Amino acid sequence: MFNWAYARHMGGQLIFRIEDTDASRDSEKSYHALVATMRWLGLDWDEGPEVGGPNGPYRQSERSAIYTEVVQKLVSAGAAYESFSTPQESAERQQAAGRDSRLGYDNFDRELTDQQKASFRAEGREPVLRIRMPEEDIVWQDLVRGEVRSAAGSVPDFVIVRANGKPLYTFVNPLDDALMGVTHVLRGEDLLPSTPRQIALYEVLNKIGIGTGAPQFGHLPLVMGHGTKKLSKRDPEANFDTYIERGFVPEGMMNYLALLGWSLAADRDVFSPQEFIDAFDIKDVNSNPARFDLKKCEAINGDHIRLLAPDELAHRLARVLTAAGLLPADPTDSQLTILRSATPLVQERMITLDEAPSMLGFFYKADDEIDIADDARKTLREDSAAVLDASIPALVAVDEWEAQSIQQALRAALVDDLAIKPKFAFGPLRVAMSGRRISPPLFESMQILGRDSSLRRIAALRQSID
RNA sequence: GGCCCCAUCGUCUAGCGGUCUAGGACUCUGCCCUUUCACGGCAGCAACACGGGUUCGAACCCCGUUGGGGUCACCA
Numbered sequence: 001m002f003n004w005a006y007a008r009h010m011g012g013q014l015i016f017r018i019e020d021t022d023a024s025r026d027s028e029k030s031y032h033a034l035v036a037t038m039r040w041l042g043l044d045w046d047e048g049p050e051v052g053g054p055n056g057p058y059r060q061s062e063r064s065a066i067y068t069e070v071v072q073k074l075v076s077a078g079a080a081y082e083s084f085s086t087p088q089e090s091a092e093r094q095q096a097a098g099r100d101s102r103l104g105y106d107n108f109d110r111e112l113t114d115q116q117k118a119s120f121r122a123e124g125r126e127p128v129l130r131i132r133m134p135e136e137d138i139v140w141q142d143l144v145r146g147e148v149r150s151a152a153g154s155v156p157d158f159v160i161v162r163a164n165g166k167p168l169y170t171f172v173n174p175l176d177d178a179l180m181g182v183t184h185v186l187r188g189e190d191l192l193p194s195t196p197r198q199i200a201l202y203e204v205l206n207k208i209g210i211g212t213g214a215p216q217f218g219h220l221p222l223v224m225g226h227g228t229k230k231l232s233k234r235d236p237e238a239n240f241d242t243y244i245e246r247g248f249v250p251e252g253m254m255n256y257l258a259l260l261g262w263s264l265a266a267d268r269d270v271f272s273p274q275e276f277i278d279a280f281d282i283k284d285v286n287s288n289p290a291r292f293d294l295k296k297c298e299a300i301n302g303d304h305i306r307l308l309a310p311d312e313l314a315h316r317l318a319r320v321l322t323a324a325g326l327l328p329a330d331p332t333d334s335q336l337t338i339l340r341s342a343t344p345l346v347q348e349r350m351i352t353l354d355e356a357p358s359m360l361g362f363f364y365k366a367d368d369e370i371d372i373a374d375d376a377r378k379t380l381r382e383d384s385a386a387v388l389d390a391s392i393p394a395l396v397a398v399d400e401w402e403a404q405s406i407q408q409a410l411r412a413a414l415v416d417d418l419a420i421k422p423k424f425a426f427g428p429l430r431v432a433m434s435g436r437r438i439s440p441p442l443f444e445s446m447q448i449l450g451r452d453s454s455l456r457r458i459a460a461l462r463q464s465i466d
Numbered sequence: 467g468g469c470c471c472c473a474u475c476g477u478c479u480a481g482c483g484g485u486c487u488a489g490g491a492c493u494c495u496g497c498c499c500u501u502u503c504a505c506g507g508c509a510g511c512a513a514c515a516c517g518g519g520u521u522c523g524a525a526c527c528c529c530g531u532u533g534g535g536g537u538c539a540c541c542a
Contacts, residue, residue: 022541087539100467104538128540145471154469155538162540169542193470193537219471228534233542259478259491266480267490286472286479289535293477296492306505349504359503379502407501415501426501438503 001257002220003186004043005280015180016048018059021169026061037240042250042273047180055180060172067167070175070210071129071160079204080160082127083109084120105130105156129161131171131201138196143186143218143282150196158197174198178211186218186282189289190230195219218282221261222289231292238292247320247353249308252301259300260290270303302351314343317356324357326364338363341448345440362434363448367456370435372464379437380465384428387414388462391429392455401451403443410443432461 007014016038020026035049047053057063074080085108091101093108110132112120120127138150160171177185195217202214222230223238231238243253254273258264262285264271271279305313318339321327327335339360346359362370394413398405414425430442433454439445446454 019542025541083540100538102538103468126540148470151469159540164540166540168540170539173542188536189471190536191542221472222536224535230536256478261478263479263490265490269479269491288472290479291477293492296478299492302505346504348506351504410501422501424501430502436502440503442501 001041001043001254002262002280002282002285004045005258005277006184006186006282008277009280012184013046014044015053015055015182016045016058017176017180018049019169019173020059020061021167021172023061031059033241040240040244040250041254060176063172063176066179067172067175071167073208074204075129077208079207080129080131081110082112082117083130083157083159084112084117084125084127085109107157110157126163128159128163130157130159131197131204133157133197133200134203138199140195140199140214140217143184143216144285145219145287148192148195155196170194170197171201174201175205175210177215178202178205182215184216184218186220189219189222192219218285220285221287223260224289224291230289245354247355248297248301249304249316249353252304253297255304256297256300260292261285270300298351305350305353306347308347310343310347311340313347314340316353317343317360320353320356321360321364326357326361335364338448342440342445345444349440359440362436362439367453368460370432370457370460372431372435372461373437376431376435376437379427379431381424383418383420383424385462385465386418387420387425387428388432388458388465390414390418392458395451395455398451401447403447406446407443428461429458432457
């Protein structure tokens with residue numbers, strides 16, 4: 001999202017690439033889900049899957065031929081070498097040398113003779129290919145963190161091609177960036193420790209005529225969940241589908257997410273995608289990790305629902321109501337008219353779109369199908385029957401069936417004549433209309449339902465009281 | 467454990483040497499509005515991790531401590 005905002009702000013090109021080099025965990029399904037999520041959020045890209053571009057294909061699983069060719073060049077140039085050590089062997093050697101076994105590979109195979117290689121092959125071992133790391137410090141100006149330095153020797157030679165000949169992400173990520181002319185890379189802080197080896201690789205590639213050296217990096221703060229660990233892709237809290245299903249709106253989600261590590265202004269935190277783009281600069285992103293706070297996310301989402309044009313909101317609510325089975329896939333005109341009238345009533349009270357069925361459901365039920373919730377029935381008192389009885393003639397007498405007149409008539413009949421407090425006068429009517437203790441504004445709801453329907457609902461509740 | 471990153475209210479943040487008795491938002495509490503619930507309005511609780519420097523002056527610069535995080539794969 002920050003890559004998108006930065007590209008849009010700067011007038012650059014956003015390249016979207018699918019890094020699916022691990023056949024065991026990438027699937028067509030996860031690819032489609034990923035693209036759908038990007039689209040839902042409102043992100044678009046100038047090059048990538050579905051839109052194409054001059055540097056395609058954009059799925060690494062379709063770029064094998066390119067990789068094979070580059071690997072051969074790297075080997076010929078002496079930048080990559082065959083390595084036979086198993087992780088266990090490396091760990092044992094580290095330990096034997098008095099170092100921590102977690103240090104990993106120890107560059108042991110750098111100068112293997114042809115004879116040694118042949119003997120490993122005779123054992124049935126197939127080598128991986130590793131890149132030789134340079135002997136000097138690697139330093140770069142991080143767009144978020146400033147100068148970052150990695151001491152010479154602190155990063156071991158790393159694997160670029162598996163024993164089975166398949167290339168690894170650590171290799172094809174920088175390779176594709178170089179091939180595709182990527183100038184800026186904004187990514188999570190978790191990639192910070194692997195940046196030195198990527199920079200080393202860019203330089204090696206540059207030497208064999210690919211690319212023009214390393215792009216600029218900006219390492220973004222990680223987002224943590226309720227716990228103290230980074231939110232991982234598999235974490236339920238990080239599952240976008242959950243938020244989509246819960247009725248978060250894309251504008252709200254983008255707004256909230258942007259606030260994790262960035263802010264628009266000192267005294268303002270609700271903004272549109274366009275305002276985000278206009279104001280975004282990678283230099284303003286701060287480097288400390290943020291925690292995902294559902295409550296704030298919801299509050300921002302509610303604000304965005306309020307910001308929507310009522311017709312637009314009605315449109316989105318129709319889909320939610322359809323999904324909930326309250327509306328057909330192709331609603332009738334009268335159903336849509338009801339929805340358009342009712343939308344302003346709920347716009348001020350919704351946090352997420354998935355509240356629509358419970359808030360608006362009663363508009364779409366038959367008058368004799370209103371279920372009276374238990375907690376709603378409990379609010380009824382001895383005088384509720386009298387309230388219902390008195391409200392019927394009052395409503396029959398209303399001249400123009402419109403919220404103001406309805407309110408006046410009921411106030412006169414119940415609050416004035418029966419001397420019942422508004423809360424207890426209108427409460428039973430609310431229950432009659434909606435079956436609930438809490439509902440959208442009563443008189444407006446009655447206006448939308450119409451006089452006949454309102455009267456029938458009152459009668460139905462009245463009957464069930466005895 | 468090695469290496470690296472980070473450090474302002476519970477949370478997200480503003481702050482880029484003096485305008486900071488540290489601002490905003492979310493959460494929470496109280497009040498107002500009110501036919502319910504919300505929305506809205508007002509008020510309140512609540513932070514510069516600690517210790518040294520540098521400086522006339524430090525939340526802001528430097529060092530250390532502590533704490534948190536990341537990373538050390540033939541995953542990405």
